[in-house]
Amino acid sequence: MSITTHRMTFPLTAEDARTLRAGDQVIIDGEIIITAGLPTHARFLDCLDDKEPFPMDLHGASLFHLGSYSRETDGQFEILYINPTTSTRFNPHMPRLIRELKLHATGGKGGLDEASAKAMQEAGCVYLSFLGGGCTLLSEAIEEVLEVGWRDMLTHYRVVRLRVKGLGPVTVGIDAHGNNLYTQIRDAAQAQLKAQS
Amino acid sequence: MAITYELIKQVTAQLYERSLKQIPDDTRQALVGAGARETNETGRRTLQIMVESADAARRKQSLVCSDSGVPVYFMQIGTQARFEGNVKQAIEDGFAELVATIDPPLLPHVTNPLTLERGYQGKGMPITTFDLVDGADYIDITCSPKALGSGRWAALEIFSFPDLPTIENFVMETVLKAGSQPCPPVVIGVGIGGSFDYAAKMAKEATLRKIGTVNREPILVEMEARLLQRINKTGFGPMGTGGDSTSMAVHVNYSAGHGFTPVAVCFNCWINRRTRARCYNDGRVEIME
Numbered sequence: 001m002s003i004t005t006h007r008m009t010f011p012l013t014a015e016d017a018r019t020l021r022a023g024d025q026v027i028i029d030g031e032i033i034i035t036a037g038l039p040t041h042a043r044f045l046d047c048l049d050d051k052e053p054f055p056m057d058l059h060g061a062s063l064f065h066l067g068s069y070s071r072e073t074d075g076q077f078e079i080l081y082i083n084p085t086t087s088t089r090f091n092p093h094m095p096r097l098i099r100e101l102k103l104h105a106t107g108g109k110g111g112l113d114e115a116s117a118k119a120m121q122e123a124g125c126v127y128l129s130f131l132g133g134g135c136t137l138l139s140e141a142i143e144e145v146l147e148v149g150w151r152d153m154l155t156h157y158r159v160v161r162l163r164v165k166g167l168g169p170v171t172v173g174i175d176a177h178g179n180n181l182y183t184q185i186r187d188a189a190q191a192q193l194k195a196q197s
Numbered sequence: 198m199a200i201t202y203e204l205i206k207q208v209t210a211q212l213y214e215r216s217l218k219q220i221p222d223d224t225r226q227a228l229v230g231a232g233a234r235e236t237n238e239t240g241r242r243t244l245q246i247m248v249e250s251a252d253a254a255r256r257k258q259s260l261v262c263s264d265s266g267v268p269v270y271f272m273q274i275g276t277q278a279r280f281e282g283n284v285k286q287a288i289e290d291g292f293a294e295l296v297a298t299i300d301p302p303l304l305p306h307v308t309n310p311l312t313l314e315r316g317y318q319g320k321g322m323p324i325t326t327f328d329l330v331d332g333a334d335y336i337d338i339t340c341s342p343k344a345l346g347s348g349r350w351a352a353l354e355i356f357s358f359p360d361l362p363t364i365e366n367f368v369m370e371t372v373l374k375a376g377s378q379p380c381p382p383v384v385i386g387v388g389i390g391g392s393f394d395y396a397a398k399m400a401k402e403a404t405l406r407k408i409g410t411v412n413r414e415p416i417l418v419e420m421e422a423r424l425l426q427r428i429n430k431t432g433f434g435p436m437g438t439g440g441d442s443t444s445m446a447v448h449v450n451y452s453a454g455h456g457f458t459p460v461a462v463c464f465n466c467w468i469n470r471r472t473r474a475r476c477y478n479d480g481r482v483e484i485m486e
Contacts, residue, residue, distance in 0.1 A: 003238050023239055023439065067263055069304055080301045083263030086345055086378050109436060110378040129438050131246055132346060132380035133262040133468045136254040154315060156263070156304050169246070171239055171438045181438050186376050189431035193369050196427070 005169060011062040012104040014124025020172045022179035026128060028167035031146065033058060036067030036085040036108075037157030040150065041093040048100050055149025055159045058101050065090060065108025066130065066138075067156035070148055077148045079160065081139040084109040084130035095119040107170060111182030117174050127174035141167035200336060200476050202282025208474050208482055209270060209323075210291035212340035214299055216470040217265050219255040221486055223408040224384075224445065224469040231382055231435075231442040240440020244382075247435065247467055258300075261468045265303045266344030268292050268323035271402070275333025279478050285325065292323050306344070326398065337485070339405055339473045347470065350375035351463035353397055358456045361416075364389060365424055371462040372428050372444075377437015380466035382445045384408065385428070388461040391452035396459035399450035404465045405473075407486075408446045417449045424449075435467070445469070 003023055008016060010030035020026065033056070035041075047054045065087045069080040087094075087108035094112055097103060098119040106112070106120075107128030120127065130138065141164045149159035174180045225248060232244035254261040270288060296303060296317045307319040330337065352371045356363060368387055375383075386406075388399030412418045424447040434440020445467070465471070473485040 003242075025239065025242065067304065069263065069302060071302075081260060081263055083260075085264070086349075088378060109380065110376075111437065129436055131243065131250060132436060132466065133247065134250045135261060135263045136257055136259045137246070137250045139259075140253075154305060169242070171243065171436070173438050182377050185432045185434075185437070185439060186373065189373050189376075189433070192430065193366070193373060196369075197366055 010105065011060060012126070014104050014176075017104045017124045017126045017176045020126050020175055021177070022172050022175040022181050024172045025169040026172065027169050028141070029165050031062070031161060031163055032064055032167070033061045033159060033161050034064045034066035034068060034082060035157060035159045036065055037153060038089055040153065040157045040159060041090050041097070043150070044097055045093055048096060056147050056161055060102050060104060062105035063097070063101075063103050064106060064128070064130070068158070068160050070145070070155050070158055070160060077145045079139075079142055079145050079162065081135050082142065083135040083138060084132055086110040087112050087127070091116060098123050098125050107173070111173050111180070114180065114183055117178060117180040117183070120174060120176055121178045124176050126172050126176055128170040129173040130168070130170050138167060141165055198479050199279040199281040200478060201480075202287045204476055204480065204482070205284055205287035206291040206294070208476055209288045209338060209340065210295040212338060212472040212474055213268055213292065213295055213342060216340050216342055216472040217260050218258055220251045220261060220468050221471050224467075225251060227408045227445040228382070228467065231445065235435070235440050235442050237434055237440035239438055240434040240442055243435035243438065243440070244442060251468065260301060262344065263304060264344035264346070265306060266342035266347065266470070267307055269341050269343050270323055270325040271328070271339040271341065271405070272325060273328045273330050273337040275330045275335045277332060277334040277478070278336050288323050288325055293318070335475045335477045337473065337475045339471065341405060341465070341471050344466075346378065346380040346466035347464055350379045351400070351461070353393070353459060353461040355393065355457055355459045357458070359458050359460070361420065364460050365420065367460050368424055368462050369427060372431065375464060377433055379464040380468075381433055381437055382435060382442040382467050384445055384465040384469050385424070385447045386463045386465070387447065387449040388459070389449065389451040390454040390458050392454060393459050395452060396461040397463070399452060400461035400463045403448035403450045404463060405471055406448045412449065414451065417451065421447045421449055
């Protein structure tokens with residue numbers, strides 16, 4: 001079966017997200033928000049509980065689990081590089097974030113669990129798999145640093161809004177129709193192992 | 198003449214930097230080979246981008262992956278090697294100097310497990326293990342930094358008088374638990390026997406073996422082939438989004454032990470960080486890989 005490559009402008013809308021199928025590839029233009037922090041995700045949940053304000057508007061965002069090295073020179077932030085981190089660490093946080101912020105794209109590497117996939121189906125949201133070890137290539141797509149939030153945190157935990165051009169290709173690992181490549185492959189492999197044992 | 202503090206400091210820092218900016222030649226070759234065999238189109242494209250990414254990092258002298266991990270060294274010390282100055286201090290100072298000077302700068306990954314504070318220094322860093330080589334007039338230093346993908350999914354279990362299928366099924370269970378998370382296609386190291394700590398050390402050392410080299414133990418030659426075939430049939434594929442290329446190699450070490458048999462399994466992600474150099478008493482440095 002041949003796969004489709006889409007070039008799309010981000011942040012994605014729910015309609016955009018629903019046009020994608022698990023296994024498709026996407027090249028990203030436009031605005032994305034990134035962070036690799038576990039403490040950052042805990043703070044996001046605090047924000048949903050009105051314990052503190054969000055560092056920037058995340059409503060309807062394309063929020064990716066990408067870490068970044070940010071450096072401030074004369075009040076201007078530059079991002080030296082970006083790269084994905086393992087998304088499964090955020091399994092406990094993502095269902096609420098996807099539903100309540102109405103995220104239409106998320107991603108990183110390694111996928112998310114079924115609870116997140118269910119929230120994604122409801123919100124019209126896709127999970128995009130970035131290349132782990134893609135630091136140099138992915139970083140070439142950065143056009144502009146638009147905003148850096150929670151500057152008090154470690155550099156890869158900060159929340160960074162970027163304008164990118166030609167980021168990817170990335171693979172749709174979980175689509176908005178309930179197809180989760182990660183759990184499908186794992187379940188099939190487990191059945192195979194059981195049959196062999 | 199002797200191997201000096203300055204030389205060890207310099208060589209250990211260089212090995213780390215090189216391991217972050219280029220992948221080993223055997224690994225690049227294995228990725229290209231996997232790309233030629235891969236039947237899943239997404240998997241094939243992902244393998245192609247992996248090679249492009251590694252080539253771009255090497256060309257630009259930038260990082261292959263932003264998770265530069267924590268520094269891990271394995272030193273084989275020749276019994277005829279002579280030292281001038283402190284060896285462990287040299288490794289520690291080499292890492293500190295690298296952190297201060299490397300371009301682009303590294304993210305702070307060294308974590309205090311008791312407070313979860315992160316930085317560039319910490320108790321026991323760099324992690325260094327030692328071994329002896331009888332009669333050699335050199336030290337052989339391997340650098341293999343450990344990051345989340347290459348460190349988090351390792352496992353160890355102790356069995357009583359296990360048969361080979363029991364051992365192999367434990368490897369498979371560990372591979373399934375890791376799934377897409379260690380950035381496949383991975384190199385898998387397995388240590389069988391010895392003691393709790395020694396099995397883990399053997400597994401780690403097994404990941405450092407060059408891809409394509411043949412195990413000296415015939416029983417393990419067959420075990421490695423069986424495991425590689427089973428792992429590549431799981432379907433995880435490159436980055437875990439599907440395909441036949443889940444592992445580039447399975448390397449198994451063993452040691453005699455008691456009837457209780459520890460089995461350790463660990464991973465190296467697709468970038469397979471591994472550099473090695475040999476420092477001689479006369480000051481020569483030979484880059485091994």
